[in-house]
Amino acid sequence: MWEILGGDLERVIITALEAAGAPEKTTRLVARHLVDNDVIGHHSHGVMRLREYVDAIDRGSLIPDARPRITDESTSTARIDGGWAFGQAAAEFAVDVAVRKAREAGVSAVTIRRVCHIGRLGRYAEMAAEAGMAAVIFTCGGGRGINQAPFGGLDRKLSSNPIALAFPSELEGPYVVDMATSAAAEGKVRMHRAQGRETPDGWLIDRNGNPTTDPRDLYDGGALLPMGHTEGHKGYALAFMVELFGGILSGGGVPGDPADSFSNDSVFIVLDPGRFAPIDELTGRAARMTDHIKDTRLRDPARPVKYPGEIEAAARTANRNEPIRLPEATRDGILSVLRDLSLPEPAALRRGL
Template sequence: MPNIAVERLIEISEALLQAAGASAEEAATVAKHCTGANLAGHDSHGIIQIPTYIDRMDAGHIVPGAAWDVVQETSTTMVIDANWGFGYVATERAMHRILEKAQSTGLGAATIFRQGHVGRLSSYTTMAAEAGMIGLMTADSGRAPKVVAPFGGREARLGTNPISVAVPSDLDGPLFIDMATSSAAAGKINLALARGQAIPEGWVIDREGRPTTDPRQLREGGALLPVGGTEGYKGYGLSVIVEILSGILTGLGFGVEPTGKHNDGCFMAVFRVDAFRPLETFRKEVGEFARYLKATPPAEGSSGVLYPGEIEHAAEGERRRDGIPVEDATWQKLSALAARYRVADGLGMDAA
């Protein structure tokens, strides 16, 4: 497949989601976040996810037009039941609400439960950074099937349980971390499968607990490992805390729900920087700190030091200019959906 312009991928995503039953507003939000992941170079969370979301809509695991209910609220906090709606829609709305709270109180926090996949957490924490706040977010897969083995074990008992933090700065691109507490996101295994690629050693063990580079083994009873390699107890510890914040604090619980319904649970918090220090001073000093780190002489074989988030910023510039690569397997799934919903002609899906 040749590279495809982001505008075209947005058009395709919106059309397919609407044909499957999403509203125009829901489809636009999901398409924005998915293609945003592609732009950042994280194709595992990009347009490759659209067929999965449509499958979940068909199964009733994602409910278009679901209510967004505030179960409990204070001046600084919220508990939100998304009623199995699109995770992107519910979480973006929650972030806007806690940013409003933080404008008047200095901080805001929320838990969200019973929602679909939320994608890259930095999609939301960078919203806080752009508003002059520090954003923090954790997520798990609720009681959906698990894919990560606890350190020392060979059976999956945890989700990939990501965490993200973003801070304001005067840098050209946003400074943030967005990382799974597993060796890799499950979506990266799916991406390797779609591309017919092996995965690096240390990511997955097979059902017998043996290391493997075959991505198929994850679906055949294997498990992802916690981040950290031989020091994987550190990633395991982080994953446990994320599970508590995103699963137990939200009320989702832990373990696997018998239906296998995917239901992301999230914890998010924002802190207004100028409640602690002048915002512009903070932004300037964060930028100076990043430039200080980048000035480190490169190690042998390295092209130099990047600040957290810089590689995604560079990827976005390149992909907006050159387009986004979409593997044949994903394009074929999108084309099949376009034919199923009889929108292929309007989308020109016979050619990229």
């Protein structure tokens, strides 16, 4: 493992993305997303993605200076063409449009297609909640990046198809659930592989359909299993619905389509809770409900019950000024990008543990 301060890490990512051809505003936005994901402990969607994004630019499947644009809209809806811009930039654009429209109309639905990897969905749901809105986001893989088997099947047929929901709160952070509909995000399997760790039971099958805990099997023809283990029908059914909401509704790609590129085709549904009751009344009731739920006997006294989103909110506060610990493989990935872009190795990347 090695460690680095978030500010130093952000500067390294900004420099690399600038050298790869991204405009300054975009580099700052993408770097902020990646480092924030590492700060809150979601390393699967942190700076380890730099190598993949720079490779996508090289292949021409990510256009670093592209801008998403609205192709069709009404008071409460919009369709956005992501233009193969950075997914983080396109998703921020979509959530801004959705929040603006929900403020006007009470509720909005905004789709986006032709969009590169948007990373951690929870951040966009949090942004809506920070603006006083409730939000639901469905995101698929655009017919490529297929890595999840349907419940009862042994072949890859779906993407890991995440869902995020957020609701404003008066607590440290908004209520947020943000999860793959597969047992875990693919990036988490990649993190296990990078650290030479086995994956938990119920995450994976190998190419022959046998259960496995070897993360390498996923990259050798295996598949992610749907969330829920023996009750995987629930994860699968959700993953299926994500293809409808994220892929079919957006006009993006779905499994079975000939898809040249991975695309995080999505729908952002945003709702103004203030149209239903005064916001203080809603968040006050939610806080009292949270207290009630947390007031329980515990299986393990060292592990209190949390509200959804609490772990990330607390980690963001606690870790903001702390060094971030990352696996060596992540540093190697960043260094390889810097070398390819003929950039010097910054001193901040030399510090080990």
